[in-house]
Amino acid sequence: MTHLPYAVAAWLFIIGLYGVASSRNLIHLVNCVGIVQSSSYVLLLAIGYRTGRVAPVFSDISPKTPAVDPIVQALMLTDVVVEVTVMALLLGLAVQIHKRHGTLNPDRLTKLSG
Amino acid sequence: MKRRARKLFFFISAVALGLLFALAYHGLPAIGLVESRYGDLVNAITVPERHITDAVTAVNFDVRGFDTLGEEFILFTSVMGVVLLMRRQKDEPGGNHEDKARGRVIPPASDAVRVTALLLVAPTIVFGLYIVAHGQVSPGGGFQGGVILSTASLLLYLCASYSQFRRAAPKRLIEAAEAFGATLYILIGAGGVLLGGLFLENVLPLGKAGTLASSGTVFFINLGVGLEVSGGLVLVLLIYLEELVEEKEQ
Numbered sequence: 001m002t003h004l005p006y007a008v009a010a011w012l013f014i015i016g017l018y019g020v021a022s023s024r025n026l027i028h029l030v031n032c033v034g035i036v037q038s039s040s041y042v043l044l045l046a047i048g049y050r051t052g053r054v055a056p057v058f059s060d061i062s063p064k065t066p067a068v069d070p071i072v073q074a075l076m077l078t079d080v081v082v083e084v085t086v087m088a089l090l091l092g093l094a095v096q097i098h099k100r101h102g103t104l105n106p107d108r109l110t111k112l113s114g
Numbered sequence: 115m116k117r118r119a120r121k122l123f124f125f126i127s128a129v130a131l132g133l134l135f136a137l138a139y140h141g142l143p144a145i146g147l148v149e150s151r152y153g154d155l156v157n158a159i160t161v162p163e164r165h166i167t168d169a170v171t172a173v174n175f176d177v178r179g180f181d182t183l184g185e186e187f188i189l190f191t192s193v194m195g196v197v198l199l200m201r202r203q204k205d206e207p208g209g210n211h212e213d214k215a216r217g218r219v220i221p222p223a224s225d226a227v228r229v230t231a232l233l234l235v236a237p238t239i240v241f242g243l244y245i246v247a248h249g250q251v252s253p254g255g256g257f258q259g260g261v262i263l264s265t266a267s268l269l270l271y272l273c274a275s276y277s278q279f280r281r282a283a284p285k286r287l288i289e290a291a292e293a294f295g296a297t298l299y300i301l302i303g304a305g306g307v308l309l310g311g312l313f314l315e316n317v318l319p320l321g322k323a324g325t326l327a328s329s330g331t332v333f334f335i336n337l338g339v340g341l342e343v344s345g346g347l348v349l350v351l352l353i354y355l356e357e358l359v360e361e362k363e364q
Contacts, residue, residue: 002144010135014128021124022117048153051146056157056169059252059324063161069153070160070169074178077170078185081257081343085192088350092199095357107117 005046012039026094026104030087037083041076048072165320166329171249175332175339179314183299186339190296193346197289200353223272231273238266246340250329256336260343267348276359280352288349295342302331302338 012035019032048069054061056070098104101111142148160172174182223231242263249255271279306315314331321328 002146003139003142005145006135006139006142010132010139013135014132017131018124018128022121046145047148048150049146050148050150055253056153056160057167057253058161058169059167063157063167067157067169069148069150070156070173071150071153074170074173077174077255077257078182081261082185082188082192084261085189085196085346085350088354089192089195089199092196092353096199 005042009039009043009046012036012042024105024107026097026106027091029106030090030094033090034083034087037079040079044072044076044079161323164316164329164332165323166250166332167324168250168253168255170253171255171329171332171336174255175249175335176316176329179303179335182339183303183314186296186299186342189346190292190342193292193349196350196353200357228273231269235266235269235273238262238269242266242340242344246336247326247333249336250332251324251326256339256341257343259336260340260345261347263340263344264347264351268351271351271355276355279355283348283352285349285352288345288352292342292345292349295338295340295345298338298341299335302335305331 016032016034016036016039019035020029023029023032048071050066050068053066053068056067056073058065058067094104097109101109103109156173156177157169160166160169164172164176166172166176242259242265244259245254245262246256246259249259267279267283270282274282303314306317307313309315309317311317316330316332318330318334320330327333
């Protein structure tokens, strides 16, 4: 059980990739990319966690209180906001593809045009 | 069959990837026991040297402020990408949407939704500003507060209509606000150079830890990031809603 979060991160990554590889709809595919990325959140938080320590916020506790690692949490924070906008960009691509080709199924997008 | 071959190929690769994951995790310590010297170091300096009581903000906007600048510009370029992709194009084929639910009337929002949304607009804005301004004291900051602020515009859409939403949030103004927020970060960074220090050096007086007027430049960077994030997200919402409305008009 002590390594469970690592397994969860690996599982999310692989199941997200499965969704990308087997997708029949580009909107579903974008969500699967989001799932792949969420595995990084689990991994980062798992690495930063330290048993018996508090959150790294010292507004009402002594600055010397042992706290968990704030660096990975900071990495995750920007990751979340960036993911939202990147997904908006990918969904914008899906909208354009639907306009141009009338389908969202990647299997039917075989026409090349330059 | 093509699909089956693709899935078979995926399963073989997935098993290989799973094995690599297992191999990579094999030597890692158990959860809760990972040693992080840098994390402890940041926790030790954040209050005495940086006068910031939220270590996560200290990392994001002071210790690795330059990296956050890069991340903020990923956000900025993604939003610009959405703007570019979703703009009306002259040669765009119109009316080829095979919408099976064509002619479906979207029911208007009920009074309960309108009143609740209207009541929530002002508290959401205040809460968003509070989160933006208190990043150096408690969990929060420009990224989180900016997202909360942008939801206020969505509430406005729920309680009024798209045209009123547009009037309350003119696209030009939102674009300008977003660009100004992004520029503010660079200007604050350049301020460090102008005052004889390094780029993004915390040159302002640090103030008393745990109060609003603490942390030097971090507070102002958070304001800029808050403006940029809320502007960017409102712009994305505007553009997607525009698409919806134009499709209905066709």
